[in-house]
Amino acid sequence: MPRPVRPKIAYVSAQLPSYLAAEHRVVERSEQALDRLALALDFERVGEWPCVTSRAGAEVVAREAEELGVDMVLLQCSSFAMGDVVAPFGDGRYRLGLWAIEEPRREGPIALNGFVAMHLHAGVLTSAAAGAPRPYKWFFGLDDHPWLRDRLAVTVAALRGIRALREARIASIGGVAPSFWSLAVDERALRARLGVQIDVHDLGDVIVRARSVAADEVDRVVDDLRRAVRSVGAPDDDMRLGAATYVALREVALEGGYDALAVSDWPLFQETLGIHPGMAFSWLDEHDGIPVASEGDVMGGLSMRFAGALATGPAMLLDMNDVDLAADAIIMWHCGGSPLGFADARGATWDVHSTLGRKQPGAVPRGAVADLRFRHGPVSLLRLRSDGAELFALDAEVVAHPTAGFDGSRGWVSAFRDADGPRSAADVVSTVLSLGVEHHIVLSDGAVAPAAREVAAWLGMRLTPTVPYRDELVASAGGAR
Incomplete structure (x- = not known):
């Protein structure tokens, strides 16, 4: 299963003794506030240091925070602090937050x-004296x-996303689907930029593994699959082949320690097993928390892992199909x-694939895949x-619509928003088509786009x-290609 991502945040107080931080218990109150937020937002507050009052002291703390492997240093100006104390924290591999709290009174000294x-x-x-600028984020007040x-809620989610990217291991199994050239990835460039490791596997190995899964293990998985849904419309043979494919993919994922x-x-899959592996993909994500991108979409798989870390839940790789x-x-x-967790109150079913073999003479509909409508709410x-x-x-939001949508996993999405405010469906279509945004888009639970943009x-x-x-x-507005 993907490794849990719980950010580590270090609190450092900077001050001058001539001010009244001690008298107003700034450090104590700030630590208590962070501890409450750590419980609410699920991060770990690490490190305990004396108050920093000089550059020399700041250099010691900055080095020790680096050694602790923290994700962020929150450097608080508990009172006034000289400008040189921030400089050592500008060189770390961690993210830097600047923090101050409200004045205890707003009159007098x-x-x-x-x-x-x-x-x-x-x-x-x-400033120019700091050399190459590096990002930082400011914070103000207590919890x-x-x-x-x-x-800080946005930042904690962003830190989870950064950790998920930096530690990601992705298995590319069978390569990109025929002619889906836009899904190709430069593995060396991706590793250099984000640290992502991609391992290449032969899809034939998965087929061999699936054919070798013991019958009693297939029986157990099929029982679990049947209990997880409202009904089953897929043939028994397809349920068993899908279950065996799940076991085979799970073996590859666990052996390689893959996150997606x-x-x-x-x-x-169709030429050898006569099925689509959609049910196996669905169950690997639902049961084991390992997202699977179809059509060999490595960046799609990484995007699913990234979105899941931001939202602390599963994500789906989808097409835009109609407007x-x-x-x-x-x-x-x-x-x-x-x-399956994305299904609305109707729940999900295992059914036959809606297009596989549809126009082949004498072909029998085959599956098995998940059929569900997305629950309404922010995504x-x-x-x-x-x-x-x-x-x-x-x-965006998954919304009600007069039509049920196409067989498979689906939902109508509206109320689009980017960093600058509301956008229409026409604006979204114009963007993805004018810029050639790859046709797989990840849909994740909750409004996590702000955290993604912070990443x-x-x-x-x-x-x-x-x-x-x-x-x-x-004209092309400078998209990825």
Whole structure:
């Protein structure tokens, strides 16, 4: 199973003794606030250091934080602090947060002057003297203030996403599906940029493994599969072949310690086993937490792992299949490899693949794949592009629609939003088609696009720009290719 991602955040207090941080218990109150947030947001507060009052002291703490492998240092100006104390924290591999709290009173002699110090530190980090600028994020207040509580919630999710990318191991099984050239990836460029490791496997090995799975193990898996759904419409033989394929893929995933798989689901599966492996994909994600990207889409698999870390839940790889302008909605669909947890109150079924062998004379409908409608609510649409150099990210909602959508895993999506505000379905279509955004888009639970965009800011990725719909030809606005 993918490794759990729980960020480590170090709190460091910087101050001058001539101010009143001690009298107002700034450090104690701040540590208590962070501990409450650590429980609520699921991060670990690590490290205990004396208050930093000089550059020499800052250098010691910065080095020790690096050795602890923290994901972020929150450098708090507990009172005013000199500009040189921030400099050593600008060189670490961790992310840097600048923090100040509100003044205990807003008249008379100033007690803390921490906001001014944070402002000074921001200027130091962006000055020519600091060398190449590096990103940082500011925070303000204690855990009852939105500028700490809400901003840190986005950052903790982003730190999970960064860790998931840095540690990701992806299995490419069978390569990219025939003619799906836009899904190709430069493995060396991706590893250099994000640290992602990709291992290549022969799909024939999976077929051999599937044919070798013991009958009693297939029986156990089929029983689990039947209990997980409302009904089963797929033939027994297909259920057994799908279960054996699940076991084979799971073996590969566990043996390699993979966080996601990218599998070419056609044509070899059909030529050898006569099935589509959608049920196996669905169950590997639902039961084991290992996302599987169809058609050998490595960046799709990585995007699923990334989105899952942001949302702390599963994600789906989908196509955009149709547009209803009157409803300002787009149907997101795939043939049936989605995790069952996305199903609405109707639940899911295992059924035959809706197009496999459909026009072949004498062909019998084969499966098995998941058939479900997505539950309504907030979601995000994400895609890592250009070997990790670019990010497509939108928030949206799964909404009600008069039609049920196409057989398979599906839902109508609307209420699109990017960093600048609401966008129409026409704007989304214009963007993906004008810029050639790869046709697999990840849909994840919850509004995690802000956290995804923060990851892009930390790692220097560009954002795929929205191309507003117009009737005339829109020149390429600088997409991934």
